[in-house]
Amino acid sequence: MSNPIYQTVIVGGGFTGLFTALHLSNQHYPRSVILIDRNKRFCFKPLLYEYLSGDMDEQQVVPCFEELFKGSGVIFVQDPVESIDLNQRQVKLTSGDCYNYSNLVLALGSVTSYFGVEGAKEYALPFWTQDDAIAIDRHLRDCLQQAVQIEAPEQRHRLLTVAVIGGGPSGVEMAATLADLLPNWYAGLGGKPEEVRVVLLNQGNVILKGDNSSHLRETAEQELQKRAVPVQMLMEAEVTAIHPDLVKYKRDGKSETLSASTTIWTTGTSTHPLIKDLAVSDEHRDKHGRLQVTPTLQLLDFPEVFAGGDCAGIKDKSLPPTAQVAYQQGQAIADNLKAIALGNDLKPASFHLRGTLLKLGLQDAVANIYDVFQIKGEVGHLIRQGTYLELLPTPIHNSKVTAKWLNEEIFHRYINSGDGAKTAVRAVQLVGGAFVGVIVARKLLQILGNDDKSHKS
Ligand SMILES: Cc1cc2nc3c(=O)[nH]c(=O)nc-3n(C[C@H](O)[C@H](O)[C@H](O)COP(=O)(O)OP(=O)(O)OC[C@H]3O[C@@H](n4cnc5c(N)ncnc54)[C@H](O)[C@@H]3O)c2cc1C
Numbered sequence: 267m268s269n270p271i272y273q274t275v276i277v278g279g280g281f282t283g284l285f286t287a288l289h290l291s292n293q294h295y296p297r298s299v300i301l302i303d304r305n306k307r308f309c310f311k312p313l314l315y316e317y318l319s320g321d322m323d324e325q326q327v328v329p330c331f332e333e334l335f336k337g338s339g340v341i342f343v344q345d346p347v348e349s350i351d352l353n354q355r356q357v358k359l360t361s362g363d364c365y366n367y368s369n370l371v372l373a374l375g376s377v378t379s380y381f382g383v384e385g386a387k388e389y390a391l392p393f394w395t396q397d398d399a400i401a402i403d404r405h406l407r408d409c410l411q412q413a414v415q416i417e418a419p420e421q422r423h424r425l426l427t428v429a430v431i432g433g434g435p436s437g438v439e440m441a442a443t444l445a446d447l448l449p450n451w452y453a454g455l456g457g458k459p460e461e462v463r464v465v466l467l468n469q470g471n472v473i474l475k476g477d478n479s480s481h482l483r484e485t486a487e488q489e490l491q492k493r494a495v496p497v498q499m500l501m502e503a504e505v506t507a508i509h510p511d512l513v514k515y516k517r518d519g520k521s522e523t524l525s526a527s528t529t530i531w532t533t534g535t536s537t538h539p540l541i542k543d544l545a546v547s548d549e550h551r552d553k554h555g556r557l558q559v560t561p562t563l564q565l566l567d568f569p570e571v572f573a574g575g576d577c578a579g580i581k582d583k584s585l586p587p588t589a590q591v592a593y594q595q596g597q598a599i600a601d602n603l604k605a606i607a608l609g610n611d612l613k614p615a616s617f618h619l620r621g622t623l624l625k626l627g628l629q630d631a632v633a634n635i636y637d638v639f640q641i642k643g644e645v646g647h648l649i650r651q652g653t654y655l656e657l658l659p660t661p662i663h664n665s666k667v668t669a670k671w672l673n674e675e676i677f678h679r680y681i682n683s684g685d686g687a688k689t690a691v692r693a694v695q696l697v698g699g700a701f702v703g704v705i706v707a708r709k710l711l712q713i714l715g716n717d718d719k720s721h722k723s
Contacts, residue, residue: 279303282575283373285596291338304346372573379534390531432533433468445493489626561614
């Protein structure tokens, strides 16, 4: 164990933890920084759909921490955290190693909740991590392989039916992605694409209810019907049990069943068990058990401890549990840690909610910019991907991936097509004029500039 006096330990390397560490490194933080995560790779969750569909690869969506921290001075430890003792200022890992800290950052995110639905944990597939995406990919490919060889219609239909549980943003994005992707995969095996069925089951009467993307509902509902196979919507369907080939639900007071060989669980989060176990009183937690923090993102009883992202909430301020918020909190925590190290005053974290992005198919998305205007379809898709590429960690990773994306998406897709340049210019205007960021806008302009010259010569 190294010097416990000036050691900052970050537990969890998601959006909050990773960006805290990277910002500290960029700001030449004078104390040692250790980031602990159970996984070897950071997971850029909003792009997991692209990973599942094969549009983006491992290096882009789930880069290794070792690579991200190269040359940063941040020490990365891959080991699950077993317990955290706030009074002793000590973090204990599964390997038995312990780390003492002078400052701690709690950035453990949240966990999936199955609401006690029978069979959900055993038979439904979650979509939360790289391993989940790989498991879903394998399972779906296996179902399609079997289906193409089966004559019996009932059995084949069951294999070709996917039930997506939950009508929040993840459920909508998953259903839209699969409704484009699976017919494509199935046709590739020689099957009839129109036989694929994607069913979205939602307990509420409308999708995206109570979410910060609820104003995109109408667009989402329309786009879900325009996929390669239209998504079937089962609203007010309360799922009661999940079996390997069957979903049981209640609707209008009646018990019903849906035959489906694949069930994907996208609904429900709950407080991380390590956060629940902390020595923090109920008065200093919100109604979900998340930690309540001060505007400077410190625990009320332990000011040396910061918390952000999905595992914390600011007292009297409601912020959505999103990557956008977690990323900005990481930056604010880093600023305040540096202020402590230099003996300066701490500042309250400020947030800029720049809009909402929703994936609505393989090349389709809706971008709601600053809640002022909506851009949908392929240009919306470009804005969504460009925005996330801008957020990708570290400039090296960011520029490598951005260049690849620009080359594949913009250059080949738009500029090489008939009226592509016009579409790309429109994208540049939207991208540059909105919020996607200088890197994307500048590179687009560069490509267009070259393209323009080559047309003129
Ligand atoms: C499929 C999906 C799509 C999403 N799409 C969007 C989107 O489009 N836009 C958006 O803004 N938000 C999106 N979100 C939400 C967003 O990803 C989260 O709000 C964000 O990741 C929260 O960041 P965090 O740092 O709090 O937690 P996380 O990013 O979840 O990170 C938590 C980290 O803690 C680690 N950890 C957990 N337990 C332990 C342990 N015991 N020991 C060590 N390490 C541990 C995990 O490995 C992980 O790296 C999406 C989420 C999902 C699941």
